[in-house]
Amino acid sequence: PPDVEILGRSSWTLLHTIAATYPDTPSRTQQADMLRFMDLFSKLYPCWVCAEDFQSYIVKRVPKVTSRDEFGQWMCNAHNDVNRKLGKKEFDCSKWLERWKTGPKD
Numbered sequence: 513p514p515d516v517e518i519l520g521r522s523s524w525t526l527l528h529t530i531a532a533t534y535p536d537t538p539s540r541t542q543q544a545d546m547l548r549f550m551d552l553f554s555k556l557y558p559c560w561v562c563a564e565d566f567q568s569y570i571v572k573r574v575p576k577v578t579s580r581d582e583f584g585q586w587m588c589n590a591h592n593d594v595n596r597k598l599g600k601k602e603f604d605c606s607k608w609l610e611r612w613k614t615g616p617k618d
């Protein structure tokens with residue numbers, strides 16, 4: 513099976529980078545595509561225990577896809593909920609754009 517840590521780091525990089533490049537004012541189609549992407553991502557994520565949790569997470573907390581800012585904050589909170597579950601440090605979501613758009617600091 514894939515290495516859960518390497519897979520996780522790469523996947524968060526992909527997810528936050530997708531959020532950071534999502535439009536400020538997405539069209540209806542772009543919003544629908546993003547909801548579909550998140551739904552399929554949660555189903556196909558190849559860490560199956562992770563995927564199971566993430567699937568129920570996005571049902572409970574439906575991704576906010578109305579703007580880049582909303583989506584970025586949603587993603588940051590989702591990542592923090594996983595951080596909490598794993599006993600990792602929480603990330604300051606006011607630094608989200610700086611971390612993922614202006615470029616990584618670590």
Ligand code: FAD
Nearest residue numbers: 516517520521523524561562565566588589591592594603
């Ligand atoms: P990561 O958590 O991978 O973070 C990478 C970088 O992102 C950090 O260095 C930091 O710069 C930045 N960052 C941290 N928090 C945030 C935030 N809130 N917002 C924005 N940027 C942030 N692992 C399991 O063992 N069990 C699980 O159930 C599980 N579920 C997962 C579900 C999903 C959808 C994903 C993508 C991953 C999941 N993982 C799970 C993997 C786990 O979240 C980590 O990716 C992995 O443990 C490696 O952690 P890390 O400490 O290298 O940093």
